[in-house]
Amino acid sequence: MDVTSEDRTDDAATDAVSANGTSAAPGLAARGEEGGGLRHHLLAAGLAAVLGFAGIAHFRQPEFFDPIVPDWMPGAPRTTTYVSGAVELAAAALVAVPRTRRFGGWFAAATFVAVFPANVQAALDGGMAELDPPMNSPAAAWLRLPLQLPLIAWAVAVARGGRRSQA
Numbered sequence: 001m002d003v004t005s006e007d008r009t010d011d012a013a014t015d016a017v018s019a020n021g022t023s024a025a026p027g028l029a030a031r032g033e034e035g036g037g038l039r040h041h042l043l044a045a046g047l048a049a050v051l052g053f054a055g056i057a058h059f060r061q062p063e064f065f066d067p068i069v070p071d072w073m074p075g076a077p078r079t080t081t082y083v084s085g086a087v088e089l090a091a092a093a094l095v096a097v098p099r100t101r102r103f104g105g106w107f108a109a110a111t112f113v114a115v116f117p118a119n120v121q122a123a124l125d126g127g128m129a130e131l132d133p134p135m136n137s138p139a140a141a142w143l144r145l146p147l148q149l150p151l152i153a154w155a156v157a158v159a160r161g162g163r164r165s166q167a
Contacts, residue, residue: 044095044105044158050151051092051108058085064130068122084118087111095158105159112151119145 058065062081069077091111094104122128123141134140 040158040161041098043154044098044101047105047108047154047158048092048096051088051095051111055085055088055090055092058082058088064128065118067130068118068125068128070117070121084115087114095155102159102161105155105157109152109155109159112148112155116145116148119148 058081062078062085065081065084066077069080073080088111091104091108094100094107097104119141123138123145125141126138127136127141129136131140
């Protein structure tokens with residue numbers, strides 16, 4: 001990953017101290033629109049909320065997630081459910097904190113890629129019987145698979161600081 005002078009400027013702005021000696025709001029006022037700004041902060045906050053909600057759900061309703069753990073995963077399905085929940089909570093925390101947001105975005109993208117096999121397993125199993133119709137159908141399970149792509153893109157956008165890729 002290239003580190004541009006803009007990235008170094010963003011990092012320096014994040015550590016800025018205002019004239020009255022208090023820390024400037026990292027990721028908001030201290031960073032200009034180019035470095036993220038309010039739009040990027042909201043993008044990251046939304047992603048952190050989605051990850052946090054999903055992570056908590058793994059602990060509150062593990063029986064919902066256990067059946068879609070692929071058979072080839074080592075250990076008990078419940079262990080995998082709890083580990084994936086903890087990873088999602090960690091990703092949420094990393095994305096929520098401006099200092100760790102870039103790493104958190106990449107970590108979240110990797111997490112979405114890593115849980116994709118469980119979504120494939122749900123589709124191969126003919127859906128998730130625990131859901132209410134029509135979400136329990138095989139068609140719904142297969143249609144969920146492409147939804148992973150916008151989640152990955154969202155995480156990458158957060159990792160890149162909200163800037164559009166310049167090729």
